[in-house]
Amino acid sequence: MADAVSVRAHAKVNLFLGVGERRADGFHELSTVFQAVSLHDDVTVTAGSDEVTVAGLDAERVPADPTNLAARAARAVAEHVGCETELGVHIDKGIPTAGGMAGGSADAAGALVAADRLLDAGLGEAELLEMAAELGSDVPFTLRGGTALGTGRGEKLVPVLARGTFHWVFAISARGLSTPEVFAKLDELRAAGKAPGPRTDATAVLSAVAAGDARALAEAMHNDLEAAAFSLRPDLRRLREAAREAGALRAMLSGSGPTMAFLCASGADAEAVADELTGANLCRAAFVAEGPRPGVVGLDW
Numbered sequence: 287m288a289d290a291v292s293v294r295a296h297a298k299v300n301l302f303l304g305v306g307e308r309r310a311d312g313f314h315e316l317s318t319v320f321q322a323v324s325l326h327d328d329v330t331v332t333a334g335s336d337e338v339t340v341a342g343l344d345a346e347r348v349p350a351d352p353t354n355l356a357a358r359a360a361r362a363v364a365e366h367v368g369c370e371t372e373l374g375v376h377i378d379k380g381i382p383t384a385g386g387m388a389g390g391s392a393d394a395a396g397a398l399v400a401a402d403r404l405l406d407a408g409l410g411e412a413e414l415l416e417m418a419a420e421l422g423s424d425v426p427f428t429l430r431g432g433t434a435l436g437t438g439r440g441e442k443l444v445p446v447l448a449r450g451t452f453h454w455v456f457a458i459s460a461r462g463l464s465t466p467e468v469f470a471k472l473d474e475l476r477a478a479g480k481a482p483g484p485r486t487d488a489t490a491v492l493s494a495v496a497a498g499d500a501r502a503l504a505e506a507m508h509n510d511l512e513a514a515a516f517s518l519r520p521d522l523r524r525l526r527e528a529a530r531e532a533g534a535l536r537a538m539l540s541g542s543g544p545t546m547a548f549l550c551a552s553g554a555d556a557e558a559v560a561d562e563l564t565g566a567n568l569c570r571a572a573f574v575a576e577g578p579r580p581g582v583v584g585l586d587w
């Protein structure tokens with residue numbers, strides 16, 4: 287058995303996020319299109335120690351203890367195969383810890399794959415996806431990557447055809463935003479008749495992605511959670527306006543926010559938008575990325 291296995295796990299953006307009814311289990315029924323993007327974390331699982339360490343971007347914001355979702359994922363694999371070896375996890379962060387990009391979910395997906403390989407557990411994709419769904423709604427997608435349609439609470443996935451490369455900027459907010467709070471705010475706004483009902487038709491997004499057409503995608507992108515997030519954080523609207531002026535094709539809340547995603551026509555446009563947003567002091571940081579990317583990939587095999 288190797289002493290350590292390292293993998294790379296990618297962040298995600300939702301190109302379409304339709305939010306339906308709150309279910310009896312507290313989760314909302316989703317109709318979403320995910321895309322994995324180039325921002326990534328490297329996750330190493332080691333045998334013989336249960337230490338959790340985090341380095342790199344925003345490392346101080348990530349729990350370096352057994353509660354870390356990646357540590358829980360590694361333990362889940364060991365328990366699944368009845369292995370008593372202690373597993374340590376090291377995460378080298380490149381995904382901003384900001385909310386809306388599934389960084390923690392990507393780490394968990396990476397730890398599942400690395401632990402499976404390290405322990406020679408031989409778990410199939412179906413088993414890994416099932417364990418991923420238990421860890422969090424976004425973990426199955428961050429495991430698979432690419433571009434996919436997600437239903438249920440986001441864990442039921444169907445891959446979709448994507449052509450070409452899409453250019454993104456992600457603007458990171460100085461303050462966080464709680465995911466349950468954003469979902470609850472949407473329920474509240476809808477109950478008061480202040481937010482429209484769920485959008486479920488992602489056809490225009492799927493066609494744009496299949497054609498590799500950034501302008502069509504910019505028109506079609508949609509996120510039902512925007513009304514709720516903007517109501518909780520009106521400052522995000524200013525960021526949206528600034529990015530439009532700086533030449534982004536479209537600005538939209540990433541997932542449940544507060545990270546904002548900006549779709550651009552080219553890598554050069556994305557660099558210019560990121561510079562403008564950083565210079566205008568409207569966000570904590572802005573990162574350029576490309577999609578789609580795979581989910582979790584091995585680094586040493």
Ligand code: C5P
Binds near residue numbers: 421422467
């Ligand atoms: O699955 P995950 O732990 O990422 O979800 C975090 C929270 O986001 C949930 O506890 C729930 O409040 C909200 N959520 C939801 N509906 C979903 C996904 C998440 O209400 N489909």
